Amino acid sequence: xxxxxxxxxxxxxxxxxxxxxxxxxxxxxxxxxxxxxxxxxxxxxxxxxxxxxxxxxxxxxxxxxxxxxxxxxxxxxxxxxxxxxxxxxxxxxxxxxxxxxxxxxxxxxxxxxxxxxxxxxxxxxxxxxxxxxxxxxxxxxxxxxxxxxxxxxxxxxxxxxxxxxxxxxxxxxxxxxxxxxxxxxxxxxxxxxxxxxxxxxxxxxxxxxxxxxxxxxxxxxxxxxxxxxxxxxxxxxxxxxxxxxxxxxxxxxxxxxxxxxxxxxxxxxxxxxxxxxxxxxxxxxxxxxxxxxxxxxxxxxxxxxxxxxxxxxxxxxxxxxxxxxxxxxxxxxxxxxxxxxxxxxxxxxxxxxxxxxxxxxx
Numbered sequence: 001x002x003x004x005x006x007x008x009x010x011x012x013x014x015x016x017x018x019x020x021x022x023x024x025x026x027x028x029x030x031x032x033x034x035x036x037x038x039x040x041x042x043x044x045x046x047x048x049x050x051x052x053x054x055x056x057x058x059x060x061x062x063x064x065x066x067x068x069x070x071x072x073x074x075x076x077x078x079x080x081x082x083x084x085x086x087x088x089x090x091x092x093x094x095x096x097x098x099x100x101x102x103x104x105x106x107x108x109x110x111x112x113x114x115x116x117x118x119x120x121x122x123x124x125x126x127x128x129x130x131x132x133x134x135x136x137x138x139x140x141x142x143x144x145x146x147x148x149x150x151x152x153x154x155x156x157x158x159x160x161x162x163x164x165x166x167x168x169x170x171x172x173x174x175x176x177x178x179x180x181x182x183x184x185x186x187x188x189x190x191x192x193x194x195x196x197x198x199x200x201x202x203x204x205x206x207x208x209x210x211x212x213x214x215x216x217x218x219x220x221x222x223x224x225x226x227x228x229x230x231x232x233x234x235x236x237x238x239x240x241x242x243x244x245x246x247x248x249x250x251x252x253x254x255x256x257x258x259x260x261x262x263x264x265x266x267x268x269x270x271x272x273x274x275x276x277x278x279x280x281x282x283x284x285x286x287x288x289x290x291x292x293x294x295x296x297x298x299x300x301x302x303x304x305x306x307x308x309x310x311x312x313x314x315x316x317x318x319x320x321x322x323x324x325x326x327x328x329x330x331x332x333x334x335x336x337x338x339x340x341x342x343x344x345x346x347x348x349x350x351x352x353x354x355x356x357x358x359x360x361x362x
Contacts, residue, residue: 004038005038005039005040006037006038006039006040006070006071006306006315007040007041007042007068007069007070007071008028008039008040008041008042008069008070008071008072008073008302009042009043009044009065009066009068009069009071009072009073010025010041010042010043010044010072010073011043011044011045011046011062011072011073011074011075011092012043012045012046012047012049012075013046013047013074013075013076013077013078013092013280014047014048014049014075014076014077014078014280014282014285015076015077015078015279015280015281015282015285016075016076016280016281016282016284016285016290016346017047017075017076017077017280018075019285019286019288019290019292019346019347020075020076020276020290020291020292020294020295020346021073021075021292021295022346022347022350023292023295023296023346023347023349023350023351023353024073024292024295024296024299024350025041025073026347026350026351026353026354027296027299027322027325027350027353027354027357028041028073028299029354030354030355030357030358031303031318031321031322031354031357032318033358034318034321034357034358034360035314035315035317035318035321036314037303037314037315037318042065042069044059044061044062044065045059045062046058046059046062046074046077046092047077047078047092048078048082050062051082051083051088051089055088056088056090057077057079057082057088057089057090057091057092058090058091058092058095062092063095063096063099063100066096066099066100066271066273067100067271070306071271071272071273071274071302071305071306072096072271072272072273072274073273073274073295073298073299073302074092074093074096074273074274074275075276075280075295076275076276076278076279076280076281077091077092077093077280078279078280078282079091079092079093079094081282085138085145091138093266093275094136094138094139095138096266096273097131097132097139097266097273098132098138098139100268100270100271100273101132101268101269101270101271102131102132102266102267102268102271102272102273103130103131103132103165103168103169103172103267103268104128104129104130104131104168104169104172104266104267104268105128105129105130105131105245105249105264105265105266105267106126106127106128106129106172106176106264106265106266106267106301107126107127107129107245107249107252107253107262107263107264107265107277108124108125108126108127108263108301109123109124109125109126109127109232109249109252109253109255109256109262110122110123110124110125110256111123111124111256111257112256112257112261112326112327112330112331113327113331114330114331114332115257115261115330115331115336115340116257117255117256117257118254118255118256118257119229119231119232119255121231121232121233122233123232123233123235123252123255123256124236125232125235125236125237125238125252126176126180126236126237126238127238127239127240127245127248127249127252128169128172128173128176128237128238128239128240128245129169129239129240129241129242129244129245129246129249130165130166130169130240130241130242130245131169131242131266132165132242133160133161133162133165133241133242134159134160134161134241134242134243135157135158135159135242135243136242136243137157137158140158140159140160141158141160146158146159146160159193159196161196161197161199161200161241162199163199163203166199166200166202166203166204166241167203167206167207169239170186170203170204170206170207170208170239171207172239172267173204173237173238173239174207174208174210174211174214174237176237177211177214177236177237178211178213178214180236180237181236182213182214182215182236183214183215183217183235183236183237184208184211184214184215184216184217184236184237184238184239185216185217185218185219185224185235185236185237185238185239186201186204186208186216186217186218186219186238186239186240187218187219187220187221187224187238187239187240187241187244187245187248188200188201188218188219188220188221188240188241188244189220189221189222189244190220191220197241200241201218204239221240221244221248224238224248225247225248225251228248228251228252228255229251229255232252232255232256249262249264249277250262250277253277257340258291258339258340259277259278259294260278260291260293260294260337260339260340261291261293261294261297261326261330261340262276262277262278262294262297263276263277263294263296263297263298263300263301264276264277264294264298264301265298265301265302265305267305272302272305272306273302274295274298274299274301274302275295275298276294276295276298277294277298278294288345288346288347289337289338289339289345289346290337290346291337291338291339291340291346291349292337292346292349292350293326293330293337293349293353296322296326296350296353297322297323297326299322300318300319300320300322300323300326301319302319303315303316303318303319303322304316304319304320307319317362321357321360321362322353322357324356324360325353325354325356325357325360326353326356328356329349329352329353329356335349335352336349337349
């Protein structure tokens, strides 16, 4: 398997998407050459460019290509600005998560040497977020939206929590904890959402009972938000539902230094999509000042995920090499983009990381 080619579907997205995707591809090509990975890249169009061409932001052909690929690289999308769904305004990120059953959103947050965390204390944690249920209106119903208005003055939202979904995200968290510091924290609001978060906690506790080597604890969401600021060193793997995980992961990434450094992987049993944790930032699009580190780090996670699935140590080492290269570049003030207090452009940052990958000694 180690000698097979690896097909990556590239979806540039909107706003700064094309720029940070190009920088990420430069790093992936350098990594593929160094480790002889056999990486190949196929492009498809989503977002505004697709809507202009074919009337939808997520053509069905993209789903077919994504399922056929070994992995997907997705740039940020401006889905909040899209027209209604019935006019072709589908969120490519949400559609991929739903159609490929990418139930686990893995978001590490760690401080980096030479770039101090915002709260003064180093951290190294991972938030494992359920990715296909919760309050997310575009993915919690078989047909139609999870939000609706019975009258012009009443808006309702449906929250979906299933035993199967809660159990498999808990399994993902505990398996990850076994590779790290063997500590899992489940975050919930079962003191108020007694039925839905009650079911979620029941499932997580059942999984925890099978992992006696892992320390297990529970925290209420509002307390957890405060505890991360107080001292995030107390946490290793955090598992939670969709919306809570979305909020906590942004908080943790900012504490670690910057959302611009926040990698993210959407993973399922058979597919994975590397996606920057931040948005499309259309206000700085085309200016060559966007930070591509988040998408580059996400690509590193994709290679590691593929390596673990295939039992291919080269892919795992390649992912680690990209992470090490990011550390090396960001540690120096002249290796940072404007959002990190530097002057480096998007393309130049990608080139520096690619160069650093090539120079890493195995």
